[in-house]
Amino acid sequence: MTALSHDPLWPRAGDWPPLPADPAERVDLTLIGIPTHRTSLSPTGAHATPAAVRDALRRYSPFVVPDGGASPFVDLGALVFADVGDVPAPDGPDGEARAIRAVAQASARSGVLVALGGDNAATVPAALGTWGENLATAGLVTLDAHHDLRDGVSNGSPVRRLIEAGLDGRRVVQVGIADFANSAAYTARALDLGITIVHGDELHRRPMADVMAQALEIASAGGGPVHVDLDVDVCDRSVAPACPASLPGGIAAHELRAAARVAGACAAVASIDLTEIDATADTPDQRTVRLAALCVLEAAAGLAMRRLPQTG
Template identity: 40%
Template structure:
């Protein structure tokens, strides 16, 4: 039973508030047809919204209350059941309609949605775009098998994203390969490993990376692959491995991402509720999203 307490505003109620002039828009992208590992990540948007009932709007770390951030839930895009090519076309088309609008948060679904989201929001012109990923993997596999969830960064580079425009935070040991690391070096992808995150702090790493990236681009997209978490915290992420982030580190990273004024959108991907019997992974997904929203809300506080 969920108790309605007027002095404990719930995050699900906030998301359902349907602001007419939102500062943040949210959309579900329920597709997992491009997943290399069989996945029911298409279930995640619904599970995410349900999990928000267990979370409040007040960020106790910063004092930000999301009640002051105007939000609109756009519902789920019609991609469930489509193949990877059809789904990508729908995602790009829907993203184009949001170009130049409020900050966007997109809940997948698998990581294949990142590429069409960026292309759509950029209206096909990637010359001014920067990308920051929170991910265990590089996601630069070849496109021989199509635009799978292991290919979005390579796909964006092949679409015209300039070299030196990608920063990857949270890269794990034994989750990638030497040839793909060489590809990253060839295209000047900055790689920040978990060792560095542990040494200097996730929030600091992301804030510093965004500050540097912002000097080279007009706007930034943040890809939050929840498998950047240690697998102990993310049983619902097929790609999670030992040695990843803690939930606190991921929240700090997402908060820093949301706070940067050049960050135009973020996605939250790779959670399979069918693998998550306790609901802990979905709850971590929801918390990461709320931390990002808290960062967005802090922009107004900073500018006030």
């Protein structure tokens, strides 16, 4: 990464400290890396992505511009952040168990936990570690071109595996499911499990904020914590070229950012992940990695907005 300019009046995001030594001290948002990649259905260097996103965070400021001067001033500097680093070797049964424990320890002290994948296999430990004993009442929202209901253990199976672990399919909402990216068998499986599907074409007609509000209402109906999986291959390939399975015609970068902010603002959301980016395959301008970094900040902005006075 090239050297960045220094301006005392323009603070940079990122470079967050580890969790405080005092276990009684809580933080607002904790970052954790879960660099899964070994079971990916397509070759990937996704294990390099958490470090790349951390570098990209420093390109941005922790400040949200007021909307037309009417919205309250939001400075993320008022939040307490922590970064617990990466889970070592999180693939395989032992690695996944290690990741679940690390997530559980971090999320127990955090308002929201944001997990950086890795491929989509990271969603399993990110969700299970956050839900803990609340699995039976938990909910899941995915932004993904794919159902991720495949058999076996891979980046194509996390939703199936979470449901088999005890998640109620009726509290799963999949936003952005794409044509020519799934099969009849897996779509039928999703419907049989009671999963709510929001087809990608619907997103051309409905604002993302409205779609996410409905999705989060369904996912939180059990009263338990909600995990939001932001699989970046839901985006158009022009903005997510480092996602091996992204398609032309996916959602726009601003829509993914909007989804991240709505998720952060929802009191039921306990954790969010960002997955399926291969940082080693990104364009020279790092557009995919930079989008992921902005989604981290959007989630933080949403979290900050939970504290603002509600009107209307």
